[in-house]
Amino acid sequence: MSQTGAENGAKQAGATPPPAPAAIVRKPDSPWRAPVAFAAMGAALVLVGMYQSWAVALAILNMGLVSAIMAMGLNLQWGYAGLFNAGVMAFTALGGLAAVVVSHPPVMDALSAGGRGLVLSAVIVIGLIATIAFVGTQLRGRLRSFIVFVLVIGGYAVLRPIFGEAVTAIESVDPARTGFIGGLGLPIMFSWIVGGVFAAAVAWLIGKVALGLRSDYLAIATLGISEIVIAVLKNEDWLARGVKNVTGLERPVPYEIDLQQTPWFIDAVTRFNATALDAAADAVAREAMLRQMLIDASSAFVKLAYAGLFTVVLLILLALCVRALNSPWGRMMRAIRDNEEAAAAMGKDITARHLQIFVLGSAIIGIAGAMMTTLDGQFTPGTYNPLRFTFLIWVMVIVGGSGNNLGAVLGGFLIWFVWVEAEPAGRWIVEVVSANMDPDTALYKHLQDIAAPFRLFVMGLVLLIVLRFSPRGLLPEKVRHS
C-alpha cells in the first residue's frame, strides 16, 4: 500500500456506504485555473515592485524561479512516484558545491602540496570498494562478514594518515584566502549541469540503499543522510572551505560596476529617461540624476539577466517534465504510485523505476541548487538547514498541487513570495499592535524581535490549511481516466 497522501485523503472522504471513487465523480477543474493563478502571481509581484521596490520584486522573481525548479524536482519524486524525499537540502547543497568546483580557479599551491595524497587516497578508496565488492561475490556467510570487516578496518588504518597529511597540507596553504583545492576555473554555467550530475550520483547511492523503506522510514533516512552531506560539506575544508565559505564566485552575467561604464548601456539609459533628464536644472544636477539612474538600471539589468537565464532553464525542464508525465513512462509511474502490487503484477520493475525517478528528481534539485549558488555568488554550507531547504520545498509542492508540474511551479513562486513577504507583514502587525505602547517597556522590546519567526508561523498555517481543505493543492493533478 503506497498511495499518494493527498489523493488518498480526498478519495477516502465520506462515510459508509463507500462512495464512488472521488476521481470519477469529481467535475473537471476549470481550464482557466492555471492562467488565472499565474496572472495573480505576476500581479502580486508587480504590486511589490510598485509599492515596495523593484529590486525586491526582481529578487523574489529570481529566487521564485529557482524554487520553482526545486519544487518541480521534488514533485517528480512525490507527485509522480509517491517517494517521501526529506533530503532536498543535500541535493541543493551538492549543486552549490558543483558551482564552486566548476567555476573557482584551481589553487595550484594547494594541489601541489596535497594533490598527490588526495589522488592516492581516492585510489585506495576505489581499490577497497572494488575488493569488498569482489569478496562479496566470492564468499558467503560469516567468513564474508569477517573479511569485509578486516578490509574496512585495515583500509581505514592505511587511509587515515595519507589522507590526513594531504588535508593538512592543503588547508595550510594561505588559509585566510584559500586553504582548499579550488576548482576547474570553467564558466559557472557548466556547473548547472555538473550540479545535476553530482546530485544524481549521490541520489543513486542513497536510492540504492534507502528506497526499499516505506514512506515514514524513507523520510527519516533521507533527512538523516541530508544532514550527513551537510556535515561533510561544513567540515571538509579542503573541498570547499567548509564554514569559511567560498565567496566572489564568477558570474554568468555582467557586473553592475562594469555596466555603469559601458557606453551602450549609458546610452540606452539616457535615451530611455530623456524627458526626466532634460527637466534637470543644470548640468551638475543632470549628471547626478544620470548616475543614480545608471546604478538603479544596472542592478535591475543584472537581475533581469539572471531571470532570463533561469526562465530558459525552467521552461526546458518544465517541457521535459510535462512530456515525461504524459508519456507511457509517466502513466507507468502513476500506476506504480497508485497501486504498487498491481503494477508489479503487470511486470513493472518497481525498485528500478523508483530509483530512476529518485535520481531524476534529485538531479533537477541539484541543477536548481547550482543556480541558487550562482545567483548568490557564494557557497555557504553553514546556511543550509532543513526548515528552509527541505520542508519549505515540501510546502511548495503540497500547496501548488502534487502531481501537477504547473502546480509545483506556482507553489514555488507563491510560497517563496509568502516566505519573503511574511517578514515585513509580521513587522507591520507588530507596529500596529505596539503603536500605542511605551517604547521602554520590556514587552515592546520583545515584540520587535518576533517579526522574523512570523514567516515560520505563516508557512505552517498555509501548509495545514491547504492539506485540510484542498489536499490536492491549488492546481490539482489532472485525472485522465474516467
Next chain:
Amino acid sequence: MPETTEILNALVLMTNFVFVPALAYGSQLALGALGVTLVFGILRFANFAHGDLMAFGATITILITWALQAAGVSLGPLPTALLAMVPAIVVTAIVAIGIDKAVFGFYRKRKAAPVVLVIASVGVMFMLSAIVRFIMGTEERRFSDGTRFVVRALDFKKWSGLDEGLAIQTTQVITVVVTLIVVAALFWFLNRTRTGKAMRAFSDNEDLALLSGINPDRIVMVTWVIAAALATIAGSLYGLDKSFSPFTYLQLLLPIFASAIVGGIGHPVGAVVGGYVVAFSEVMLTYAYKRFATYLLPEDLAPSHLMQLLSTDYKFAVSFIILVVVLLIRPTGIFRGKVL
C-alpha cells in the same frame, strides 16, 4: 604493566569525559525517543513535531521558573525548573491535545495514509517552532539555578590524590535520576494499569482492541498527555543541562528518531536502550583517546596523534550514520519493533 594510579587516572578520565556526559545525554534522548515511539506505536505516524513540542514544553518551564524565581520560591540546591516542570506538563498536554483535535484527529477519522499525518506534523512543527520563537526570542538562555556541581574537579583531585579531576554537575545527576523515575513510572503504567494495558492492546491490534470495548478517543488523549509530559521533561532537562535555544531542538529530532528506531520503533524498552546506544556512540566515536592511552601504555608506545576516530565536528552526524545503518541492516531495531 602500568601502575594502579595510572589505571585509576585513565578510568577517572573516561568517567569524566565520556561516561557522565553520555549518560546524561542518553537519558535526554531516551525520554525524547519514548515520546516518539509512543506516538508511533499508537497513532501510527512519525511525529516530526516532537522536537518542537520539547522546545515548547521547555519554554513553558522557563516561563514558570521565572515566575517562581520572581515570587522567591526556591528548591535550595536543586534548580527551580524541577518544580516548574509540573505545571508546564499540564500546559503542554493541553496544547498537545488541542493540536490533535485541530490537526491530526481530522486525518485519523478519515483513515488517511500515515504519510499525510507526517506532512501535517511538518506543518505543526513550523507553527510550534514559530510560537517558541515568539515567546523566547532567538537567543540562548540559561535557566538553571541552585548548586552547580555535585562533585568538583578540584575537590576530587584533593580527595583522591589523582592527577585527573572528576566533575559531576547537578543537572547531570538530576537528568539521570528524573529519567529513572519517569521510565519506571511509565513502564509501571503500561504494564500494570488498565489504561496502560488498553494502550498496548490498541498498539498491537487496533481492530481487536476496539472489539474489546476500548475507547479509542481516550487512548489517543492519554497518549498525547504522556507524549507531552515526556517532551516537556526531556526538553527542560536538555535545556537545564546545556542551555535553551529554539533551534537546537530541531537538531535533536534526528538523534531522537535514531534512538527510537535503533531500539525498535513502537517499543518502549527499545527507545530507552536506543537513547543510550546513540549517546554513547556519539561521545565515544568523537573522543580523543590520546591521554587515555598515554596513561595505560608504556612510555615508549605513547601515541603521537589524537587517536580520535572522527573529528568532533561530526558528533551529530554519528547519530545519523547509526540511524541509516540500522534502517538498512535491521529496520526493526534491536528489540524488533513494528515493521513499516
